[in-house]
Amino acid sequence: MTDKANTTDKVNKAKAxxxxxxxxxxxRLVLGCMPFGGExxxxxxxxxxxxxxxxAVEAALSIGINMFDHADIYTRGKSEEAFGRILKSGSGLREQIVLQSKCGIGLEDEELPSRFDFSRDHILASVDGSLKRLGTDYLDVLLLHRPDPLMEPEEIAEAFARLKASGKVRHFGVSNMNVSQIRFIERALSDRLVVNQLEMGLGRLDFVEETVRVNQTRGADVHFSEGLMEFSRTEQIQLQAWGPLAQGKFTGRDVSGEPEPVRKTAEMVRRMADEHGTxxxxxxxxxxxxxxxxxQPVIGTxxxxxxxxxxxxxxxxxxxxRDDWYRLYMTARGD
Ligand SMILES: NC(=O)c1ccc[n+]([C@@H]2O[C@H](COP(=O)([O-])OP(=O)(O)OC[C@H]3O[C@@H](n4cnc5c(N)ncnc54)[C@H](OP(=O)(O)O)[C@@H]3O)[C@@H](O)[C@H]2O)c1
Structure with a gap:
């Protein structure tokens, strides 16, 4: 390969x-499968x-979506079960898609409180449950759903190593985690964490505010991990956004009772869509x-x-x- 080709390759890779x-x-788009199971x-x-x-899966595939997001808890396992039924009926579909699920949350039940659980045994049992419901031998990506204050990185590492060695999980990531938590867990892992999934979008601006409000007293109102955007870019961690459609607030849901910034943003979005024929x-x-x-937006419709x-x-x-990007940001922000 020539030097020129090498450079081009590097630039393209940097952009990927x-x-x-x-x-x-x-x-680039992911279909969030949380509601699949219903109640x-x-x-x-x-x-x-x-x-x-x-x-929903057919519509997603028709526009080129090949990645699907689950969690063991979604509708108490029924969402994974529904997806398993689709995989069973679609010939060769499993090999064409990138399947992601999450573990680490325990739902309140008769005898148990709501809880987080990153213990080795919980992680291993959770993945076995997901694989069974999904009717597949492997997950492409497994995320730790929300930080567990009782976590021990070595225990997580042991679970991940077993899952990798058995071929049950190919890559690992996290969700709703800050920079320190990622570093803390990664110090025990042999592989890098590849994903962090958080709420981001026009309806949840903290990921931008965190960058903008350094050295401003109002920065105290921002609920996002300091430096996370820059850290993720430097470390090549894939950021995934849940809630990217803001539950329809700017795309047609009735917002007559919502605050002015929401109504104005919805109007602006509609105008821009009309202007650009989209x-x-x-x-x-x-x-x-x-x-x-x-x-990567994880759309939930x-x-x-x-x-x-x-x-x-x-x-x-x-x-x-840039102007339109800032127009939308400032309107949604409201000041
Ligand atoms: N990691 C985490 O902690 C976490 C947390 C929450 C979610 N997630 C993941 O992220 C995915 C997406 O999250 P999300 O559901 O909050 O995202 P979203 O895409 O912002 O919202 C989707 C919801 O908005 C409704 N909606 C969209 N456009 C609408 C419109 N024009 N009018 C009325 N309703 C409209 C959808 O209903 P319809 O189905 O009727 O369109 C659906 O209930 C989930 O499925 C899950 O995979 C992860």
Missing amino acids: MPLNARGIPAS WDHSPLTEERVKLSEA TPEAVVLGWLMKHPALI MNPERIKACADAEVQAARMS
């Missing part, structure tokens, strides 16, 4: 989304939910995706039309001017 740079062929009670999975989930969903996601951390309305997001991110 962190998961892709690590050789994981994930799409969060102990009722069984219904055929109707399986059909709705199937339609959808409000693509504008809202495009705003998030313009951030140079190359964030199950509505096939809304999923398809996200198709143009990457194009909108590429064409969005």
Whole structure:
């Protein structure tokens, strides 16, 4: 290879989304499968939910989404079960997708309180449960869902090493964690953490405020890990955004009772979508995706039309001017 080709390759690699740079062929958009199972009670999975989930997966695949986000607790396991049914019926689908799940939260039950649990045995048992419900031999990515104050990095490392050695999990990451927690866990691991999933978007601006409000007294109102955006870029950790559509606040949900910044932002999103011949969903996601951390939005809609309305997001991110990005940010921020 020539020097020139080498340089080009390096530049392209630098521009690649962190998961892709690590050789994981994930799409930029991820479908969040939290609602697939329906109710969060102990009722069984219904055929109707399986059909709705199937339609959501089909819509996602039709716009090039190949990564799907789960957690062991979503609708008490029913969401993974519904996805397992889809995998069983779709020939060869498992090999075409990047499957992610999470562990580490225990839901309140008759005898147990709500809790976090990063113990070795909980992690191992949780993955076995997810694999069984999903009907697959492996997860592409496993995330620790929310920080457990009782965590011991060595115990996590032992669980991860066993899961990797047995082929049950290929890559590991975290969710809702700050810089110190990532460093603390990583010191015991043999592999790097590849993902951190947090709430980010036009409806939850702390990830931008944290960068902007250094040395401002109002910085105390920001609830985001100091330096996390820059740390993630330096360390090539894939940031994933949950809540990226702000539950529809800017894309068509009735917001007549919402504060002025929400109403004004929704209006601005609609105007920009009309100007550029695209959808409000693509504008809202495009705003998030313009951030140079190359964030992966984890969209949570199950509505096939809304999923398809996200198709143009990457194009909108590429064409969005700095001025429009700041217009949306300042309007959503409200001052
Ligand atoms: N790591 C974590 O701690 C964490 C926490 C929460 C979620 N997650 C993951 O992130 C995914 C997405 O989270 P999210 O659901 O908060 O994200 P979201 O994509 O911002 O919101 C999706 C929700 O908004 C509704 N919605 C979207 N557009 C709408 C519109 N125009 N009108 C009315 N309703 C609209 C959807 O309903 P319809 O289905 O009817 O469209 C759905 O209930 C989850 O599925 C899960 O995988 C992770």
